[in-house]
Amino acid sequence: MMAGDGPACYVYGVIPDEGGDQAVKDLPAVGAPDSPVTFVRDRGLAAAVSEVPTEQPLGSPDDLRAHAGVLDTLAASGLPVLPLRFGTVVRDERAVTEELLTEGHDDFTWALDRLRGSAQFTLRARYVQDEVLREVLDEHVEARRLREELEGLPEDAGYDLRVQLGQLVVEAVGAKREVDAREIEQRVAPFALAVATSEPESAEGVVNAAFLIEDKQRGAFEQAAEELARQWNGRVRLRLLGPLAPYDFVADALRRVEEGG
Structure with missing residues (x-):
């Protein structure tokens, strides 16, 4: 100031x-x-x-x-x-x-x-925590075994088991995140002039991405996002913001000016 x-x-x-x-x-x-x-x-x-x-x-x-x-x-x-x-x-x-x-x-x-003729749209995706945990337990025998062993144990017991279960869940959710983030990109990125991603803000975050969308592609882009939201209803919460000013793409536009286009 x-x-x-x-x-x-x-x-x-x-x-x-x-x-x-x-x-x-x-x-x-x-x-x-x-x-x-x-x-x-x-x-x-x-x-x-x-x-x-x-x-x-x-x-x-x-x-x-x-x-x-x-x-x-x-x-x-x-x-x-x-x-x-x-x-x-x-x-x-x-x-x-x-x-x-x-x-x-x-x-x-x-x-x-x-x-x-373009604007920024920001897509944020987060897992529904209970649902993704259910998926991990359904898909991983070891996770179910550890969960069953911990049931009924007092809070001060089973520390090592809780650490093992926590690590397994983190790794499993991380693997899911990679797969789901890739699907999001494959489904919506083809309609974008440019894409800028950043780390999700929480452990439940899947994707935090900005897309530079031409006006003529806006309908197709929004439809692709809506189809994903329907497909993942109850599993992933999708939030689409826009049209926004192109915050994530200004530096790149000006950098290309400096580099001669």
């Missing part, structure tokens, strides 16, 4: 100068929910901005939601979006033009053209 006495300029991201005003009208802003979100425009580009007080730190859950809300709303309106990192603050709107839009004009324009 910048030091200063008055408000500064918070920057959400960059879009082509093709509208967007109605899309962000009345959205809450970062740091000052009642501050209007507006645009600084320069030579075919527009940066989404709002005034932000400099005397208070940023980073509350409301701030994070407001940042994503502006970017995802613009993406949902059909505009290509280059999200900036949360917490991007500059001195004033003049600095937005001189330090951001002017200096980055060619790279931003090229990257926005690459992202035009």
Whole structure:
């Protein structure tokens, strides 16, 4: 956060100068929910901005939601979006033009053209814990044996057996995760321009993946995800988020600019 006495300029991201005003009208802003979100425009580009007080730190859950809300709303309106990192603050709107839009004009324009007509969808899959444990016990004789030996034992007994059972379950779920993650990729990735994966956030997690989807492939992609959800109903919980701003694909788009396309 910048030091200063008055408000500064918070920057959400960059879009082509093709509208967007109605899309962000009345959205809450970062740091000052009642501050209007507006645009600084320069030579075919527009940066989404709002005034932000400099005397208070940023980073509350409301701030994070407001940042994503502006970017995802613009993406949902059909505009290509280059999200900036949360917490991007500059001195004033003049600095937005001189330090951001002017200096980055060619790279931003090229990257926005690459992202035009596409949006990010994020797919998160988690096992239903009781169901996947039942599968492990059905498929592994040793797991069933250990479970039966532990039944009726007091809490302070059978420590070694519990450790063995725990390790077996972790290994078995890990093997299932590899198979199921591969199936998810085979079923939905063919409809994507690019895929970015990250580690699941919990032990029950199967996949946490972002897909860059062209508008013309969106229906087929969503149908493939829905078919998976029906197939795995009661076993795996699938959550599909989107359309979103292409958070996981901006760095790659700009990197290709640097490398010459």
